[in-house]
Amino acid sequence: MTDAKPLDLPRSGELPRALVPAALRGPERLQDRLAAHPSEHPETTKADYAALHEHAGRLAAARGLADTLDTVLASGAALLGAPRGLITTTARGSARAVGLGLDRAELGALETVPAEHGPFAGLLSETGRPGRLLIADLAADPAADPAVSPRLREVAAQLGLGACYAQPLATEADGPLGTAVWFYDEATEPEPYRRRLVQLYCELAAPLLATQLAAERARQSTEALRRGLLPDRLPTVPGLRLAARCVPAGLDHATSSDWYDAIALPDGSVGLTVGSVLGDGPGAGPDSAPGAATAMGRLRSALRAYAVLEGEDPVSVLGDLELLLKTTEPSRSATAVYAWVEPDEHRITLAGAGHCPPVLVTRYGANFVETSLSAPLGMLSCWEAPRVELGAERGDLLLLYTEGLARRFGPTLHAGQAALRRAAADAPRDVRHDPDRFCAHLLTVCGEPDSPATDDLVVLAARFA
Structure with a gap:
């Protein structure tokens, strides 16, 4: 002994x-x-x-x-x-x-x-x-x-x-x-x-x-609740191939609850969104996680309605979402990006609210679409955001993601975003042609975190066919 x-x-x-x-x-x-x-x-x-x-x-x-x-x-x-x-x-x-x-x-x-x-x-x-x-x-x-x-x-x-x-x-x-x-x-x-x-x-x-x-x-x-609040499948849209991944953080370490969604609109266009509702902070424990998940579910459901009503105007969609957040969750804030995609026209119109900038992957490489010039939702007395419009070509891939993915790529958010962009650009050609394989490739390249993750990881990829 x-x-x-x-x-x-x-x-x-x-x-x-x-x-x-x-x-x-x-x-x-x-x-x-x-x-x-x-x-x-x-x-x-x-x-x-x-x-x-x-x-x-x-x-x-x-x-x-x-x-x-x-x-x-x-x-x-x-x-x-x-x-x-x-x-x-x-x-x-x-x-x-x-x-x-x-x-x-x-x-x-x-x-x-x-x-x-x-x-x-x-x-x-x-x-x-x-x-x-x-x-x-x-x-x-x-x-x-x-x-x-x-x-x-x-x-x-x-x-x-x-x-x-x-x-x-x-x-x-x-x-x-x-x-x-x-x-x-x-x-x-x-x-x-x-x-x-x-x-x-x-x-x-x-x-x-x-x-x-x-x-x-x-x-x-809570995990069952969160899974139930996310889409169980993505819509089938002519001219656009979609894929997504979600890896939740452990409840003892989670600081947010993330969402993704793809909404097929009546005119043939598609609304794409990812976002994150901030929770009660690190170490808040599993008792706080259901509150953030429930708030995330409410925002995602509301955003679907706003997308149907005025989906062609991403700034209005996020503006309505911010008003709802202040009304129903005044103590919380959220980051989000919403993109209105016209598959036939190969055109993207989007806006972001304090969220990680999307990445557009083309035959020439990968570049950020800057949408982070605005504060998160619920942070300011009057939220405003710039509207971004860009064109795409057949085979181009739009990547939306949350902070959790970027932080898996580097020691800081900025370094992680840069490494993520490089990984997207360096992905093999056959992988870039398949959004599902592309999402899986990014999760493989980023590897496992050195310590318990504090952020959910969400990635949504859309490729123009």
């Missing part, structure tokens, strides 16, 4: 408050829970409790549900001296199985064992029940241990499992959250002090797991 400075521990095995990381302290302290079940554990050393404190600190530093589950498995394995493990959550909408030292095939084999006969049998519906050894000796007569189902014994033999120790994860407030099980290669049994350490650790882990599961459910709900 880890060497540690001597600590004054009560002989009852109570974990001192100084050993419990601040992030893991709650109204019901660990000492209070232990006091309800006093016992003597002279074999548990101060170094053991110091190791428990170290693992609790790692748990407190975990970020997100996946990281929390991985940490619980790894720390439990270290405390028990077990090489492999499996954790299953039971919360609605967040159920998942995560393995340690198990490849995908091995994890899948364990999942074929019915829950009522598997290593979690009897624990998934109980709160606070101590863990227990389930598979004691695989070589023994199956009738000697009826708790081990034939299917579990078969899978365990295939995977070389000699024994396992399972521990429930539950709180009084949330009920059962899941169960963790750690596997041994031999028919062995963890020492009592190791069991005690893992039980203490799981008591610490359960409240944090409950929080992470709740955050995961909120994230899934």
Whole structure:
């Protein structure tokens, strides 16, 4: 075990408050829970409790549900001296199985064992029940241990499992959250002090797991909301090929909610738009994300109506959108670009509101269409924007995007926009001829962010056929 400075521990095995990381302290302290079940554990050393404190600190530093589950498995394995493990959550909408030292095939084999006969049998519906050894000796007569189902014994033999120790994860407030099980290669049994350490650790882990599961459910709900607010398909327009991509930022880091849309207008023209509603800032957390997503949905729906009424005048469309934003979301601002495209005439009329300038990709290269001379919507008492008109040729491609894409290309917004323009110009010819492949190419070239993205990433490409 880890060497540690001597600590004054009560002989009852109570974990001192100084050993419990601040992030893991709650109204019901660990000492209070232990006091309800006093016992003597002279074999548990101060170094053991110091190791428990170290693992609790790692748990407190975990970020997100996946990281929390991985940490619980790894720390439990270290405390028990077990090489492999499996954790299953039971919360609605967040159920998942995560393995340690198990490849995908091995994890899948364990999942074929019915829950009522598997290593979690009897624990998934109980709160606070101590863990227990389930598979004691695989070589023994199956009738000697009826708790081990034939299917579990078969899978365990295939995977070389000699024994396992399972521990429930539950709180009084949330009920059962899941169960963790750690596997041994031999028919062995963890020492009592190791069991005690893992039980203490799981008591610490359960409240944090409950929080992470709740955050995961909120994230899934918000992601479903955001997906529902964006178009599920783009219109088919003669003379114009369209494609789009949207990569949302993580809810814990999101600072905005972006949209894209393509509106087929009655006269055969098309309105193209991308935009971003600013959220509540970095670190605001998943609770603020639905508000930004809902505001984005309202603006996008309104913009569709404005496009039908006066789509040939992008300045009027964005002006109406700004008035709506001030009326319905006075504390928010938004950036947007709207382009009115006439496929037959190969003509583009557009305006922007503090948004990244579009890129027009031609046979001669790629150039910005400057539309960022205006402030974002909702920032000034009276919003105005210049109107930009330009012609295009067959094969030219208009690229609209949000800030998230540009920031993936460079350390600053300006550098990212310049790198994005170069990447668009350098795209292979056959890629430029297919808007869908072009969008995929840009996402591949920009790569993964070095840190969690704070901006949604939206790209909309339109090629004149």
